[in-house]
Amino acid sequence: MDSEASVSGLKQTKRPYVLAAVMLAMFMGAVESTIVSTAMPDIVSDLGGFSLYGWVFSAYLLMNSVTVLIYGKLSDLLGRKPIISIGIILFLIGSTLCGFAQSMGQLILYRFIQGIGAGAVMPIANTIIGDIYTKEERAKVQGYLSSVWGISAIVGPAVGGILVEYVSWHFVFWMNIPLGVLSLLGIWLFFHEHLEKKNAEIDYLGAIFFTIAISSFMFLLVEGGVNIGWRSNASVGIWFGIVLFLGLFIWQEKRAKEPLVPFAIWKVPSIAIANVVSFITGVMLIGISSFLPTYVQGVMGENATIAGFALTAMSIGWPIASTVSGRLLLKIGYRYTSLLGGIFLVIGGLLFVFMKSSSGPLWAAVSSFFVGVGMGLTSTAFIVSIQSTVEWQQRGIATATNMFMRNLGNTVGAALLGGILNSRLQRYLEHRTDSQHASINSINSLLGNSGNRGIPSSLVSVLRNGLSASLHTVFLFVFFCGLLSFVLVMFLPKKE
Structure with missing residues (x-):
């Protein structure tokens, strides 16, 4: 069932209302990333456990990455509507529980549940649009979908900052509930599928192997150099397990009838490069989303609202560029559109490298904006290209594979960059004679509304300098990711 056929075959489907419902579901997922990043400094200040900071993101992204391929395959076999509905319901259950978390451990557990649901939302939402709109219409509609990121970027940090400062951080999770309910109603009332259902043959064994491998990898990245020595027996054992x-996992994928990762898709050069670049930009994206608010608050000394707006600029640049990308695709093709996006990623990453504590939040916002423009140009080009390359029967898994690679980049990036931050900060404190026995969790005092909790000003200066140096290392890695993305995009086929 190609998109052209689906438009005529699904006459009962009211496309404008379905588009609105899909955009609402995507907004729910998009606002989650911006609003939680903004609220995290205050959550850590309340619950404690700065050393577990990265796991709040990693837990969510891990389950998102693992389940996205299963959902994509199920949507090809059972239809888009029931699968995205299951995802939204699980996401809302997880969001509700997150709001009731009383410790960092509970929050991480509930973020696992949230991530299981989130795995269905973004890829299936994009696949639905690929089904009900023609190839020519998709470039324009993808611009509409990307505008969701701009709206969420403005609403998320603004509302998040207000809730954190004047109400409670718990409400940043609970605000998802009405959004999810409205999206479900719109999908079930206006989206009507006509397809022959098949028996689902999901590669659960492959999913188990992958989950164990990637979870072990994440654990080692976060704890390596902090609680587990890189050359210790435990580290060697974990690497062996990975x-x-x-x-x-690779062996299972080659023998499975319905593999989670269809290797045949990867044989198409444009899809393979798009997926690898999506992985790298996923690392870049999570690095900025997770740690920029911490830099603005902990190093620059600004409040949660200012930190949120610094991050907002990235998601404002994203939809603007994505809308332009839809037009550029028809004029200059996806290769040159992607190259232009790669240039903006490099510029944005370079600005982060040169950012200092005295630069101010405006510098952080401009850097974020350039990265957002790069993400908007490349992501739109990749999705439209991939969906136009495969047939309906593979569109769900092809779209999900690209989302999976970006989510995997987010997952690995959250763990890797969290590990880099913790390791760098610990080394800094160990080599400072004036650290007064400060630990990584002492950073809690710089975040939120704690007012430094009465600790000596000399120690505040040490902690702030340590956090600045550690986050600078993270931003150096972010720049490297942007540079590598640009180099890989240059290898995209010239023939459209």
């Missing part, structure tokens, strides 16, 4: 289960 290689073993990754090998079992």
Whole structure:
């Protein structure tokens, strides 16, 4: 069932209302990332456990990454509507529980549940649009979908900052509930599928192997150099497990009738490059989303609202560029559109490298904006290209694979960059004679509305300088990701 056929075959489907419902579902997922990043400094200040900071993001992204391929395959077999509905319901359950979390451990557990649901929302929403709109219409409609990121970027940090300062951080999770309910109603009332359902043959064994491998990898990245020595027996044992289960995963994918990762899709050069670049930009994206608010608050000394608006600029640049990208695709093709996006990613990453504590939040916002423009140009080009390359029967899994690679980049990036931050900060404090036995969790005093909790000003200066140096290392890695993305985009086929 190609998109042209689906438009004529699904006459009962009211496309404008379905588009609105899909955009609402995407907004729910998009606002989650911006609003939680804005609220995290205050959440850590309240619940404690700065050393677990990265796991709040990693737990969500891990389950998102693992389930996205299962959902994509199920949507090809059972239809888009029931799968996205299940995802939204699970996401709302997780959001509700997150709001009731009383400790960092509970929050991480509930973020696992949230991530299981989130795995269905973004890829299936994009796939639905690929089904009900023609190839020519998709470039324009993708601009509409990307505008969701701009709206969420403005609403998320603004509302998040207000809720954190004047109400409670718990409400940043609960605000998802009405959004999800409205989206469900719109999808069930106005989206009507006509397809022959098949028996689902999901590669659950492959999913298990992959989950164990990537979870072990994340754990080592976060704890390595902090609680687990890189050359310790525990580290060697974990690496052995990673290689073993990754090998079992590849072996299972080659023999499975319905593999989670269809290797045939990867044989198409444009899809392969788009997926690899999506992974790298996923690392870049999570690095900025997770740690920029911490830099603005902990190093620059600004409040949660200012930190939120600094991050907002990235998601404002994203939809603007995505709308322009839809037009550029028809004029200059996806290769040159992607190259232009790669240039903006490099510029944005370079600005982050040169950012200092005295630069102010405006510098942070401009840097974020350039990265957002790069993301908007490349992501739109990739999705339209991939959906136009495959047939309906593979559109769900092809779209999900690209989302999976970006989510995987987010997952690995959250763990890797969190590990880099913790390791760099710990080394800094160990080599400072005036650290007064400060630990990584002492950073809690710089965040939120704690007012430094009465600690000596000399120690505040040490902690702030340590956090600045550690986050600068993170931003150096972000710049490297932008540079690598640009280099890879240059290898996209010239023939459209």
